[in-house]
Amino acid sequence: MARVDDEPPPDVVVAGRLVGLRRMGGTSFAQLRDGSGEVQLFLNQQSLGQVAYRHALEVLDVGDFVSAGGPLFRTRTAEPSVRVERLQVAAKALRPLPAKWHGLHDAETRFRQRYLDILANDDVRRRFEARTSIVSALRRVLDDHGFLEVETPTLQPVYGGGAATPFVTTYAALNRDYYLRIADELYLKRLLVAGYERVYEICKNFRNEGIDSSHCPEFTMLECYQAFADLGDMRELAQQLVAAAAEAACGTRQIQFDDRVLDFTPPWRRVTYRDALLASTRVDLERDGSTSALKDAAKANEIPVDPSWSRAKLLDELMKTLVEPTFVQPTFLERYPTETAPLAKRCPDDPRYIERFEVFVNGMEMANAYTELNDPLEQRARMEEQASARYGADATPVDEDFLLALEHGMPPAGGLGLGVDRLVMALAGVTNIREVILFPQLRDRS
RNA sequence: GGGCUGGUAGCUCAGUUGGCAGAGCAGCGGACUUUUAAUCCGAAGGUCGUGGGUUCGAGACCCACCCGGCCCA
Numbered sequence: 001m002a003r004v005d006d007e008p009p010p011d012v013v014v015a016g017r018l019v020g021l022r023r024m025g026g027t028s029f030a031q032l033r034d035g036s037g038e039v040q041l042f043l044n045q046q047s048l049g050q051v052a053y054r055h056a057l058e059v060l061d062v063g064d065f066v067s068a069g070g071p072l073f074r075t076r077t078a079e080p081s082v083r084v085e086r087l088q089v090a091a092k093a094l095r096p097l098p099a100k101w102h103g104l105h106d107a108e109t110r111f112r113q114r115y116l117d118i119l120a121n122d123d124v125r126r127r128f129e130a131r132t133s134i135v136s137a138l139r140r141v142l143d144d145h146g147f148l149e150v151e152t153p154t155l156q157p158v159y160g161g162g163a164a165t166p167f168v169t170t171y172a173a174l175n176r177d178y179y180l181r182i183a184d185e186l187y188l189k190r191l192l193v194a195g196y197e198r199v200y201e202i203c204k205n206f207r208n209e210g211i212d213s214s215h216c217p218e219f220t221m222l223e224c225y226q227a228f229a230d231l232g233d234m235r236e237l238a239q240q241l242v243a244a245a246a247e248a249a250c251g252t253r254q255i256q257f258d259d260r261v262l263d264f265t266p267p268w269r270r271v272t273y274r275d276a277l278l279a280s281t282r283v284d285l286e287r288d289g290s291t292s293a294l295k296d297a298a299k300a301n302e303i304p305v306d307p308s309w310s311r312a313k314l315l316d317e318l319m320k321t322l323v324e325p326t327f328v329q330p331t332f333l334e335r336y337p338t339e340t341a342p343l344a345k346r347c348p349d350d351p352r353y354i355e356r357f358e359v360f361v362n363g364m365e366m367a368n369a370y371t372e373l374n375d376p377l378e379q380r381a382r383m384e385e386q387a388s389a390r391y392g393a394d395a396t397p398v399d400e401d402f403l404l405a406l407e408h409g410m411p412p413a414g415g416l417g418l419g420v421d422r423l424v425m426a427l428a429g430v431t432n433i434r435e436v437i438l439f440p441q442l443r444d445r446s
Numbered sequence: 447g448g449g450c451u452g453g454u455a456g457c458u459c460a461g462u463u464g465g466c467a468g469a470g471c472a473g474c475g476g477a478c479u480u481u482u483a484a485u486c487c488g489a490a491g492g493u494c495g496u497g498g499g500u501u502c503g504a505g506a507c508c509c510a511c512c513c514g515g516c517c518c519a
Contacts, residue, residue, distance in 0.1 A: 026479035044479065062472080076480045095456075099471055101483055102458035108514045109457095120457090213516085304519070321519095432515090445495090445513060 004072050004080040014039055014082055015067035015090060019097070023057055029081075032066065040081040041068050047083050056087055063093030111440050124435075130249040131424045131436055135202060137248035138222055138418070141241050147198040147224055152187035154180060154203070158399045161185030161343070163386075164207040167217075180206035185343065185415065186402045188225045189372065192413050193405045200224035202420065213432045214364050216440060220420040225372070229414035231355040234369040235332060238359055238416055239266035242330070242366075242423065249427045257429045260328065262361060268330040273319075273353075276333060280322040285337065285352075294318065312339045313394060327360035342382040342396075344370035345412075361426045369416040376406040 002010030019038070020031030030041040045053045047070065060066070070085035098104035098120040110117040110124075118125045139149065157176070159166040161183030171178040184201050191199045202222045209217060222241075226233060246253045246264045253265045274285045281297040283289065294314040298305045303321055305314070315337060327333070336356040338346060344354035355371035373379050383398045424436040434440040 020482075022481050022484055024478060024481060024484070027481080028479090029481045029484085031482075040482075042480075046479085075482090077482075079480090079482070081480090096472055097457090099457035102471070105458070106453085106514085108453085111514085443513065 002072055004074060006072075009071035009073050009083075011070065012072050012082060013067060013069040013086075014041075016065065018060060018062055018064045018066055021060060021062055026053075028057060030060070030066075032068070040075070040079050042073075042075060042081040042083045043087075044083065047085050048087065052087070059089060061093055061096075063095070063097045064089055065091040065093075108442070111434055111442055112445075114439055127424075127428045127430070127436065128438060130428055133248045134245040134424055134427060135420065137244045138202065138241055138420070141237075141244045142198075142200050142224060145198065145237070147200045147226075148196055150188070150191060150196075150199050150201055151203075152181075152184045152191075152201055156181050156187075158397055158401070160396060160399045160402065162205075162207075163394045163396055165209055167206045167208045182207050183221070183417070184223055185417070186399055188223055188415070189410060189413075190402065190405045192225055192227055192372075193408055193410045197227035197411070198225070211441075213434075214422065214425075216421065216433050216437055218441070219433070219437075222418040222420055223415065225413050225415040227411040227413045230371045230412070231334075231357060231369060231414055234371075234414040234416045235357065236266075237414075238367050238369065238418065239264075239268060241418060242359075245423055246427055249424075255427055255429065257362065257426065262329060262426060264330055268332055268359070270332040270334055270357075271327075272335045273333055273337065274335065276323045277315075277318065280326070281318055283318070289337070310339075310394070312337075315340060324360055324365065325363035328362055330359060330361050330366075332357045332359055339385075341370065342386040343373055343379070345373045345375075361422075362431075364422055364425075365419070366422045366426065367416060367418045369414065372410070372413045372415045374406065374410040374412055376403060376410075379403060379406055 002012050014032055014034075016032040016034035016039075018030055019033045020029075022029045026045045028043040030043060032039050032041055043053060043056060048056065067088045067090055068082055068084045068086065070083045073081060073083055075081050098116050104110055104116055104120040110121075118128065142149070155169065155171060155178045157178055159179040159182050161181075162185070164182040166179040166182050169178055169180065170176075181203075183205055184203055188199050188201060200223060202220065204218055205221045206218055207215075209215065211217060224237070226237070242264050243253050243266060246255060253263065255262045255264065278284050281301065283293055283297045289311075291311045291314065294311060295305050298314060298318060301318075301322055303317055305317075309317070319333075323333075334357045335347065335353045336344070336358075338352055338354050341354055341356055344356045347353040347355055357367075357369050358365055359367035373382065380398070380403050383396075383403070386396050387398050388395065421433050421436050425431070425433060428436060430436060
């Protein structure tokens with residue numbers, strides 16, 4: 001490879017985007033950038049020829065892609081430069097780049113024209129590179145553990161694996177409504193039935209619900225399932241995945257986030273659901289966890305209560321409002337009440353609880369894991385309960401095809417879901433999920 | 447859905463008690479043969495988010511709406 005101080009001066013060809021142009025009469029300087037860095041072009045009447053030189057200045061604009069050839073040398077100020085003897089415009093820019101020194105700050109334009117945001121703002125460009133490193137690190141950990149990466153349907157005839165409103169679409173060839181997946185859990189479990197013992201998928205899920213700083217209707221989830229494993233194995237795996245992601249993105253497990261440091265070094269804190277609720281609301285699920293006790297607690301904390309809410313919904317609201325925001329450092333919330341999730345196995349010592357944890361960071365849910373329910377009879381009962389009117393708007397349909405698979409025998413297993421966007425948020429130190437999604441959807445301007 | 451806040455030139459932003467719409471950068475014209483946020487001279491650039499209203503006069507005040515941001519539900 002040619003070096004700038006080689007003798008004789010090596011003849012090189014460079015190409016990239018013009019990001020600066022200083023016209024100074026008979027000599028001009030241009031700044032050329034590509035993915036690897038920048039180099040200065042030295043444009044001069046003598047080396048380029050009078051006609052070509054004049055034409056170049058006429059036609060060149062900042063933003064153009066150009067290729068240039070000529071000897072590599074240093075200018076008087078020792079700046080490595082190409083003395084341009086041949087010049088070609090490879091692509092013309094018709095619109096100007098965002099102001100070089102003021103950048104692009106308007107949030108709306110940054111989201112609507114992300115390419116300009118990435119072009120103008122180094123921190124944004126690096127953040128999306130970090131996102132890719134994080135996803136690679138997650139894959140590496142799972143691949144190293146012998147997990148098989150698979151692809152399952154995005155379009156599903158029955159939605160399941162979570163409680164959410166789906167996007168509905170029409171599958172013309174099959175002449176019926178289909179749903180964009182809200183989760184891929186039930187398909188990955190079918191693969192456990194099939195005999196694959198470790199599977200995972202990183203995919204987009206779609207939930208037709210609100211948009212705010214931590215929710216995007218189209219988001220990325222990692223789900224993995226491991227046969228003959230339990231919640232304790234998932235706890236280990238979650239810590240390993242996140243620690244590896246942190247090191248990949250930041251080179252450390254201690255992440256500066258605003259004025260605090262998030263420490264992802266295992267082991268993370270563990271709190272039981274009952275203890276957390278008790279500490280924040282003085283509701284003790286062991287003494288009086290009735291619907292009316294939960295309603296009283298909600299009212300006492302100025303949470304507006306819809307009379308139609310189920311006990312599960314009340315619990316969720318209390319936890320969301322009073323408990324979860326208090327978990328700043330990575331925390332496992334464990335031993336959930338049984339009605340909070342129909343797909344998790346009950347605790348062997350107490351059927352009122354399930355073997356489930358969620359991980360919270362910065363007050364935000366980041367992961368969810370169970371020892372998976374693999375008893376087809378209980379699964380049917382729990383799904384039918386979840387489908388009943390008592391769950392109102394949160395009711396989810398019974399997936400008969402999934403139950404059929406379970407009836408053929410699913411090995412005991414642990415399963416883990418990890419919200420990739422939220423993991424990236426925590427590691428990148430941003431508080432809006434749109435900052436980690438390349439092309440977030442916005443309302444039409446007009 | 448509620449509260450707060452923003453939308454002015456391509457970009458970043460000013461705009462005072464209501465009185466001719468501003469700056470820097472970019473762009474355009476000119477000078478300049480070693481600059482690097484080049485410099486200097488000149489000219490130009492506007493549906494002040496949209497629609498109403500108040501007023502002799504509205505970018506500013508009032509009402510409604512559109513599109514964002516932050517917080518809350």
